[in-house]
Amino acid sequence: xxxxxxxxxxxxxxxxxxxxxxxxxxxxxxxxxxxxxxxxxxxxxxxxxxxxxxxxxxxxxxxxxxxxxxxxxxxxxxxxxxxxxxxxxxxxxxxxxxxxxxxxxxxxxxxxxxxxxxxxxxxxxxxxxxxxxxxxxxxxxxxxxxxxxxxxxxxxxxxxxxxxxxxxxxxxxxxxxxxxxxxxxxxxxxxxxxxxxxxxxxxxxxxxxxxxxxxxxxxxxxxxxxxxxxxxxxxxxxxxxxxxxxxxxxxxxxxxxxxxxxxxxxxxxxxxxxxxxxxxxxxxxxxxxxxxxxxxxxxxxxxxxx
Amino acid sequence: xxxxxxxxxxxxxxxxxxxxxxxxxxxxxxxxxxxxxxxxxxxxxxxxxxxxxxxxxxxxxxxxxxxxxxxxxxxxxxxxxxxxxxxxxxxxxxxxxxxxxxxxxxxxxxxxxxxxxxxxxxxxxxxxxxxxxxxxxxxxxxxxxxxxxxxxxxxxxxxxxxxxxxxxxxxxxxxx
Numbered sequence: 001x002x003x004x005x006x007x008x009x010x011x012x013x014x015x016x017x018x019x020x021x022x023x024x025x026x027x028x029x030x031x032x033x034x035x036x037x038x039x040x041x042x043x044x045x046x047x048x049x050x051x052x053x054x055x056x057x058x059x060x061x062x063x064x065x066x067x068x069x070x071x072x073x074x075x076x077x078x079x080x081x082x083x084x085x086x087x088x089x090x091x092x093x094x095x096x097x098x099x100x101x102x103x104x105x106x107x108x109x110x111x112x113x114x115x116x117x118x119x120x121x122x123x124x125x126x127x128x129x130x131x132x133x134x135x136x137x138x139x140x141x142x143x144x145x146x147x148x149x150x151x152x153x154x155x156x157x158x159x160x161x162x163x164x165x166x167x168x169x170x171x172x173x174x175x176x177x178x179x180x181x182x183x184x185x186x187x188x189x190x191x192x193x194x195x196x197x198x199x200x201x202x203x204x205x206x207x208x209x210x211x212x213x214x215x216x217x218x219x220x221x222x223x224x225x226x227x228x229x230x231x232x233x234x235x236x237x238x239x240x241x242x243x244x245x246x247x248x249x250x251x252x253x254x255x256x257x258x259x260x261x262x263x264x265x266x267x268x269x270x271x272x273x274x275x276x277x278x279x280x281x282x283x284x285x286x287x288x289x290x291x292x293x294x295x296x297x298x299x300x301x302x303x304x305x306x
Numbered sequence: 307x308x309x310x311x312x313x314x315x316x317x318x319x320x321x322x323x324x325x326x327x328x329x330x331x332x333x334x335x336x337x338x339x340x341x342x343x344x345x346x347x348x349x350x351x352x353x354x355x356x357x358x359x360x361x362x363x364x365x366x367x368x369x370x371x372x373x374x375x376x377x378x379x380x381x382x383x384x385x386x387x388x389x390x391x392x393x394x395x396x397x398x399x400x401x402x403x404x405x406x407x408x409x410x411x412x413x414x415x416x417x418x419x420x421x422x423x424x425x426x427x428x429x430x431x432x433x434x435x436x437x438x439x440x441x442x443x444x445x446x447x448x449x450x451x452x453x454x455x456x457x458x459x460x461x462x463x464x465x466x467x468x469x470x471x472x473x474x475x476x477x478x479x480x481x482x
Binding site: 002003025027028029031032035036037039040041042045070297300301304305306 | 371373374375379380381382383384385387388389390391392420421424425426
């Protein structure tokens with residue numbers, strides 16, 4: 001099967017076959033990361049722009065490394081240092097960069113749909129690196145890759161996503177992806193952080209973490225986005241911790257071989273105790289490493305042909 | 307369509323080729339074979355087995371996918387599948403023999419050499435192929451050849467191996 005898309009915007013419009021092709025391709029790139037020379041000449045001569053309108057360390061670093069490992073040239077643009085402060089629109093900024101003859105934009109933007117706008121207006125590939133609370137496809141794909149690597153398959157697994165579902169693009173992309181690959185998805189959090197009608201995405205809603213954890217294979221903890229918690233949705237962080245922190249006692253309700261994931265950065269002591277984040281069950285750092293391979297695969301599939 | 311080699315021809319060619327490798331590399335201790343996807347891998351495994359039968363020494367084999375090193379990715383419209391590369395031994399100071407089914411333009415071998423050098427610095431790299439059909443576009447030649455077959459560029463040489471195709475044979479086809 002060929003990957004015919006120009007852009008990667010979200011998991012909502014990917015077919016299960018396309019998702020599996022990305023995951024299979026990533027497997028080959030995973031091996032490159034273990035070589036003494038972790039670089040292949042595949043995208044020599046291509047120029048990729050990382051266009052980041054929101055703070056990001058790990059996603060940007062992961063993309064940048066993936067691009068460099070494929071021998072592409074990389075331009076980094078972040079909102080604070082750009083002409084954005086001079087009032088230029090997103091589209092004008094992108095068109096000006098495009099006039100520098102670049103081949104691909106990796107865009108992170110606080111507005112849902114921003115990458116879709118660029119994808120419609122520009123002839124080059126656009127990769128969504130997070131658009132508001134909408135989607136974060138590369139994070140979900142690296143999560144799927146990591147689950148598949150550890151469990152061998154995704155179909156039939158029970159997976160719970162715990163935390164601020166309402167503000168989470170990671171949750172949304174994962175729900176699409178996990179459902180497409182046949183997993184049973186649960187979401188869990190305080191009612192104020194569960195968006196209305198989320199059941200329509202094909203998930204079961206739990207307000208009690210004890211019930212949500214029962215017999216699950218994967219526990220995906222989300223970051224409590226402290227920078228977004230000024231709307232009075234949580235009485236306090238300590239109350240959230242009291243009811244939703246992933247303690248060892250609560251983990252014992254899940255399957256014996258349940259694994260713990262987190263998109264990072266972890267608020268130690270809030271989403272889970274430090275001990276849990278560092279435990280054998282935690283595959284948080286595997287997620288980080290696999291992220292490079294998955295992003296290399298996506299770049300190859302989008303740019304590695306005429 | 308013409309059959310250039312059958313199962314027996316292939317077996318004889320690989321046996322002779324294995325003897326030549328042993329003759330040139332009296333000490334097989336430092337030797338390793340690396341097959342190029344996909345049929346080169348099957349051939350490398352067979353040669354490794356034959357060398358073991360001849361000398362009693364095991365020769366490690368690996369596999370190489372050259373997709374990421376192709377020089378035509380920006381010129382072709384389809385997307386080659388990236389397959390696994392598995393080099394389960396350090397290549398530093400080893401004598402490596404690359405194994406492929408057909409030697410044609412030499413571009414695959416160029417890519418394979420580049421890929422191999424990213425794993426380390428072998429003492430020497432040699433090339434073994436089942437069929438050399440000519441038409442080189444790069445200054446590359448094989449050290450061990452199963453059979454030289456003069457062809458025109460209108461033709462295609464297809465090697466089939468039991469492991470992947472259910473039968474051993476080499477066919478000459480007309481390009482569609």
